[in-house]
Amino acid sequence: MRPLLIGVACLAAACAAHAQVAPDSETAPPVLEYEEQDVIRQAVASSSRTISSIMRDAHRNPAQTLSFFALAPDQTVVEIWPGAGWYTEILAPLLREDGKLIAAHFDPEGGPDYFAKSRSDYERKLQSRANVYDRVEMATLNYDPEQPITAANSADRVVTFRNVHNWLADGMDETKVVFAKMYAVLKPGGMLGLVEHRARPGTSLEEMVKTGYVDEQLIVDLALEAGFELVSRSPVNQNPQDLADHPHGVWSLPPTLRGGTEDRARYMGIGESDRMTLLFVKPE
Secondary structure, eight states: OOOOEEOOOSOHHHHHHHOOSOGGGOOOOEEOOHHHHHHHHHHHTOTTSOHHHHTTHHHHOHHHHHHHTTOOTTSEEEEEOOTTTTTHHHHHHHHTTTSEEEEEEOOTTSSOHHHHHHHHHHHHHHHHTHHHHTTOEEEEOOSOTTSOSSSTTOEEEEEEESOHHHHHHHOHHHHHHHHHHHHHHEEEEEEEEEEEEBOOTTOOHHHHHHHSOBOHHHHHHHHHHHTOEEEEEEOTTOOTTOOSOOTTGGGGSTTTOTTTTTTHHHHHHHOSOOEEEEEEEOOO
């Protein structure tokens, strides 16, 4: 693995505004060298990405997010529940030559019909651009504690984007199984990068499931219980205009716009949700 420089975390004032854990519980995150950050930027600029995906970069900040996760092109990376493959479009070319991308998608044999269709659509996407996606390995993440994602202690990074609210909707025990599995697949010293819609502090679990916004402290607690240590937080995906108080929860906002034409201009003006961006490490 290429050497990583140790640097200062994120913008102190912005982090303090959202922090719910004492500052001394965090450490300075690893910072990629300029050349490694440039490789990420090149992957974000890949001509194989769809226009619809590129149009959402301003809200999802992929280059800054992956740099914060210290994701390098020679790593083994597990992407948890990649959905339609928005981040896969970046991770696949980034890791194709020197690293490995493992896509831990829905279990096609379990769960709602949506799971099987989503996975099938994703696999068709991989087949559509063999020169980009031919080396992506498929895996399964389900709630069976006896079925690992892939070999234990084999990944340098696990990344997951806006999925914790889905696990919580299926149950707290199920959510804890997922965190345990993510911990198990990482090498000692490997890191978990996580992005999620951020609820107001003190939001009830019932409200989190209803709205899709999750309390940051809950996620930190779940990760710590699984054995992780919190490395740092980044403000890169925060959106102060999102007050997390919409009639259809996070789905009121783009890209879903569940309310249809009602207040559409206002929601488009807000943009995508306010999101936490957290980095955890599996201790060595």
